[in-house]
Amino acid sequence: DGGITQSPKYLFRKEGQNVTLSCEQNLNHDAMYWYRQDPGQGLRLIYYSQIVNDFQKGDIAEGYSVSREKKESFPLTVTSAQKNPTAFYLCASRGGAPGELFFGEGSRLTVL
């Protein structure tokens, strides 16, 4: 079945460590997005990519990095420079008209 797969679902990290969250889609979508969700907050955009080998910073890109070497894959690295990385991370891709986003199941990162 077509969809978006995020892994891992739960991740624990020690302070000072980098971690990479995986996002894979088999929907043949060009555009992919990473959002962060905190309790009581809406979804905030970290990075997005409209096409392979291209990506743009969102509203809260500091302390994060991404790559888009393949259409299917858009991994997010949470670096040690991110001051408050504990959050729920959602990856999405954009479908055809009307252009709604399809979300993965999310990755919950906890920094110990």
Add this chain to the structure above:
Amino acid sequence: GQNIDQPTEMTATEGAIVQINCTYQTSGFNGLFWYQQHAGEAPTFLSYNVLDGLEEKGRFSSFLSRSKGYSYLLLKELQMKDSASYLCAVRDLDSGNTPLVFGKGTRLSVIA
């Protein structure tokens, strides 16, 4: 700037009707989306409005007034499973892959 406002919480009775409002102020407008998100899960697409008026889809309807920067989601014949957060999101530019800007969400509790 971009600003999307929704009530934080609402409570309604099983079998009743509830209206969740959303007001937005964005630099442009190219569509408004509603998503449903159950606790700990990914958002799922509910509806899309780009022209003024009402879009009906089963028990859910969504209304848009572009001149007022206003939308609402109407849920009829409420069921317990409708207890979730409802996210209003706007695409504010004409570029098809422009990321959606999300409100903070409205947490709806359906009680017996």
